[in-house]
Amino acid sequence: MDIKILGPGCSKCKETFKVVSKVVEENGVDARVTKVEDIVEIMSYNVMGTPAVVVDGTVKIKGHVPSSDEVKKAIGI
Secondary structure: OEEEEEOOOOHHHHHHHHHHHHHHHHOOOOOEEEEEOOHHHHHHOOOOOOOEEEEOOEEEEEOOOOOHHHHHHHHOO
């Protein structure tokens, strides 16, 4: 599974990265979590509000820091 956190590097984006990484680690999910800070790449996902969470190329969460339960739902656990 490929999970991308889209955001310019703001505090909410960093917190989203932490939440997603923690859920992946705690649940033994086989996933690669990466941060995308390039504005052109972020715009290619048609996301205007960050942070956003992209799972295997599909935007699942955008515009807020997700809860652990929200991340679990987005990645299907």
